[in-house]
Amino acid sequence: MFLGTFTGFAKTITVCNSCPIKTIQGGIAQASEGDTVLVKKGIYNEVNIIIDKAITLLGEDMPTIDGEDRGEIIKIVSNNVTVDGFKIINVGTSYTSDYAAVRVIKQDGFLIQNLELEKLFFGIYLEKSNNGKVLNNKIRGDAVNEYNSGNGIQLWYCKGVEVRGNTVENVRDGIYLEFSDNIIISHNLSKNNLRYGLHFMFSNNDVYEYNIFENNGAGVAVMFSKFIEMHYNIFKENWGTASFGILLKEINDANITNNVFKENTIGINIEGSNRINYENNDFTSNGYAIKVKGACYNNQFINNNFRYNSFDITYNGRLNSNKFDNNYWSNYTGYDLDKNGIGDVPYRPVKLFTYIVNRTPETIILLRSLFIDIIDFSEKVSPVFTPDDLMDINPRMKPINHDRS
Amino acid sequence: MIEVKNLYKKFGKNEVLKGIDLAIERGGIFSVLGPNGSGKTTLIKCILGMVLPDSGEIFIDEKPLKNNFKYRNEIDYLPQIANFPGNLKVSELIAMIKDLRDAKATKDEELIELFKLQPFLNKKLANLSGGTKQKVNLVLAFMFDSPLIILDEPTSGLDPISHLRLKNLIFSEKEKGKTILVTSHILSFVEEIADEIVFILEGKIYFKGTIPELKSKTEQLDFEHAIASILSASYA
Amino acid sequence: MLKILKYSFYDLVRSRWSYVYFLFYLLLGVVLLFLNNDLSKAVITLMNVIIILVPLIGTIFGVMYYYDSREFTELLLAQPVKRSSIFLGQYFGVATSLAMSLVIGLGLPFVFYGIFNSSAIWDFSLLLVTGAFLTFIFTALAFVIALSNENKIKGFGYAILLWLFMAVIYDGIFLMSLLYFEDYPLDKFSLAATMLNPVDLSRVLILLKLDISALLGYTGAVFQKFFGTNFGLILSSAMLAVWVIVPTFFIWRIAKRKDF
Numbered sequence: 001m002f003l004g005t006f007t008g009f010a011k012t013i014t015v016c017n018s019c020p021i022k023t024i025q026g027g028i029a030q031a032s033e034g035d036t037v038l039v040k041k042g043i044y045n046e047v048n049i050i051i052d053k054a055i056t057l058l059g060e061d062m063p064t065i066d067g068e069d070r071g072e073i074i075k076i077v078s079n080n081v082t083v084d085g086f087k088i089i090n091v092g093t094s095y096t097s098d099y100a101a102v103r104v105i106k107q108d109g110f111l112i113q114n115l116e117l118e119k120l121f122f123g124i125y126l127e128k129s130n131n132g133k134v135l136n137n138k139i140r141g142d143a144v145n146e147y148n149s150g151n152g153i154q155l156w157y158c159k160g161v162e163v164r165g166n167t168v169e170n171v172r173d174g175i176y177l178e179f180s181d182n183i184i185i186s187h188n189l190s191k192n193n194l195r196y197g198l199h200f201m202f203s204n205n206d207v208y209e210y211n212i213f214e215n216n217g218a219g220v221a222v223m224f225s226k227f228i229e230m231h232y233n234i235f236k237e238n239w240g241t242a243s244f245g246i247l248l249k250e251i252n253d254a255n256i257t258n259n260v261f262k263e264n265t266i267g268i269n270i271e272g273s274n275r276i277n278y279e280n281n282d283f284t285s286n287g288y289a290i291k292v293k294g295a296c297y298n299n300q301f302i303n304n305n306f307r308y309n310s311f312d313i314t315y316n317g318r319l320n321s322n323k324f325d326n327n328y329w330s331n332y333t334g335y336d337l338d339k340n341g342i343g344d345v346p347y348r349p350v351k352l353f354t355y356i357v358n359r360t361p362e363t364i365i366l367l368r369s370l371f372i373d374i375i376d377f378s379e380k381v382s383p384v385f386t387p388d389d390l391m392d393i394n395p396r397m398k399p400i401n402h403d404r405s
Numbered sequence: 406m407i408e409v410k411n412l413y414k415k416f417g418k419n420e421v422l423k424g425i426d427l428a429i430e431r432g433g434i435f436s437v438l439g440p441n442g443s444g445k446t447t448l449i450k451c452i453l454g455m456v457l458p459d460s461g462e463i464f465i466d467e468k469p470l471k472n473n474f475k476y477r478n479e480i481d482y483l484p485q486i487a488n489f490p491g492n493l494k495v496s497e498l499i500a501m502i503k504d505l506r507d508a509k510a511t512k513d514e515e516l517i518e519l520f521k522l523q524p525f526l527n528k529k530l531a532n533l534s535g536g537t538k539q540k541v542n543l544v545l546a547f548m549f550d551s552p553l554i555i556l557d558e559p560t561s562g563l564d565p566i567s568h569l570r571l572k573n574l575i576f577s578e579k580e581k582g583k584t585i586l587v588t589s590h591i592l593s594f595v596e597e598i599a600d601e602i603v604f605i606l607e608g609k610i611y612f613k614g615t616i617p618e619l620k621s622k623t624e625q626l627d628f629e630h631a632i633a634s635i636l637s638a639s640y641a
Numbered sequence: 642m643l644k645i646l647k648y649s650f651y652d653l654v655r656s657r658w659s660y661v662y663f664l665f666y667l668l669l670g671v672v673l674l675f676l677n678n679d680l681s682k683a684v685i686t687l688m689n690v691i692i693i694l695v696p697l698i699g700t701i702f703g704v705m706y707y708y709d710s711r712e713f714t715e716l717l718l719a720q721p722v723k724r725s726s727i728f729l730g731q732y733f734g735v736a737t738s739l740a741m742s743l744v745i746g747l748g749l750p751f752v753f754y755g756i757f758n759s760s761a762i763w764d765f766s767l768l769l770v771t772g773a774f775l776t777f778i779f780t781a782l783a784f785v786i787a788l789s790n791e792n793k794i795k796g797f798g799y800a801i802l803l804w805l806f807m808a809v810i811y812d813g814i815f816l817m818s819l820l821y822f823e824d825y826p827l828d829k830f831s832l833a834a835t836m837l838n839p840v841d842l843s844r845v846l847i848l849l850k851l852d853i854s855a856l857l858g859y860t861g862a863v864f865q866k867f868f869g870t871n872f873g874l875i876l877s878s879a880m881l882a883v884w885v886i887v888p889t890f891f892i893w894r895i896a897k898r899k900d901f
Contacts, residue, residue, distance in 0.1 A: 360823040366819075367848065368844060371816065454718070455900070474723050478721040488713060489713055489716070490649075490713055491656075493648075505720050506720060
């Protein structure tokens, strides 16, 4: 027997602790394509719920699914499945299988939204699945060690997925992408994660915008990818001996615009990345605003604000054919006699001390000593060690007011 | 009172005191004389413990000076150049020296009256003239009732009236049976006050005795010529 | 000694220079806090001031005070007061009044700013404590130099040279040796070299507290590990204390043997 109403061909199957159907798996078994399985408030101790038809699994008043640490909880093996409004806890931890709270395997058109995941291993795991959405979920882990913790939202060989409005905290990597193209990651908050707030590799043509990445163990790592758009993100308080706002490694043809980098040990750590536009970004109170390692060609830094960073730019090797223009540098001490808002002498963002530190890292211990200030000053007056063509010819006198609304 | 035995002192290569032996009895005014650089200031500073001798001993009232600072309670000293912390007021300086010596019975008010210092009591020392500073210096030196008084060039910068008052003051202290040690370049002053003179030449005591004894020894009729004859004899 | 200290202290507290020094810090504090409105920035600027200016002022003031009060010292020497008391009293008088100008001058604006509600209170008190330590250290060194040199110009010269060495040249040599021996592990060396110079030690202590430690990378981690422990903190405090005690001992010893 089932209680429910018909809407066209679709019907609703209700599951609750006092209903005839007491388990979610049981509800799914009763449903056919296009049906809704409505789960009422309560606690359901179930694992391995397999959704094998195009249904909507809807929770009413946030029912709890407790996996009791026994393994994976929901597995989607059909196209066009919606999972909405559940609290899912106690995903099993394993060293051999990556158990997830919700896993989608090789399916299209999924919608996973309004979930609250706690005490998890992996959160939402999308595997070779395309054209779906992951919206407004809250994932709160309790990760302590990298080796026995999983990622909040993981995309592996996916295309055309939208990840929006999620909050991911205290897991290993907040959002993880590998071999995933045409993905939109927006309006997410990823913070206090053990390793990376966002981590992606070999994923091209992706857009990342309006996200906040805060206080993650290492920041955001972006590696081996092309045609990336990063706009209006905030990277802040990623402090630690090896932390950064973003690590760019082997990234080509990207636009990084209108982002805020605040109070990170390193704002952007760039290794072997070419043809990237850095425009309208704010670098504020970072240890290093930009740290360049290895060869980087044809990058442009235009209209950015560099404020109160201990070091604006540091590099080892050569910064080849990179352009710095029209940026504001709070460390600039030049003058503007013609009052056009542009300083009359160029600004050299690379200090001699950063050059020394790159050669012998231990020398950083002399940071802010008078001797260092003196040699930096003399190097500024007559560059010997730092490349004399590396400069901003049009340094602004006043910070640019970037509209971030 | 003061006993100096075989005192030697050199500054670098410059031997200043070359074996001084001196005994000064209690009571009376003793004037230490000698040309510039003869070692008189060094001798006085040794007695005060400001210069440490290379060898030899000094006893005051039969107590050795070494590793002892309390004996200075028995000495009043007037330094040659008086320079005081500029931010202190005169009254504060007097109170401070009193405080340092833990002395209660003092004659400071009497002396202030004598040298007419009342109008200056609330002024800072930095704003005083040289003569006024010297008067303050005198007040500090005479305000305690110590049995030994050492005065280094006490007359410098004083006007004639104050000079006279100082002389009277020295005599009245002598009346009380004190021992007073004075250095001065003004021979008339020395002649007037000194009971005995101690003449130091090239680091040694050349003469010790009364002025008449000096005159007879040098076969000169007046004091100035007596002194001059010693000097010319030694440089001849 | 306490009496001499008291009088030297009063004398200095009323001098124009103490006021100038005090007002300078007051003004600095006010400008940094109320015109800049960024507490951690203010603390960093203050650190630069404390590491460079405080030792310089301590050195110059110490030497100047000693030479200026030479005649007065002679007057004191004729009083029934122990020699060492006179010089130690003067030293502590100068150092205490300088330290107080610093602590009160900087402290007042921060109190008004409401530092007591802020988490920066510990950083700030560390700043003041190291500042006070540096004042005592450099004033003591200045006294030692002044006591050993009758010639005022020479004394001043040596004192400035000492400051220059501690604040600049030492770091230059430090940097050169780090670059020269870059193929060797340098953690222990940099730790030791930092401990040996009170200016560097103060700088590193403040840097580590200012959360710049992360910027220092691996080296910073080594330092943080060392100074973060109670042992490291005690050792560095002890080191600063030694830097006060040793010159003070020399003041005592030179004063005992010196002729005036």
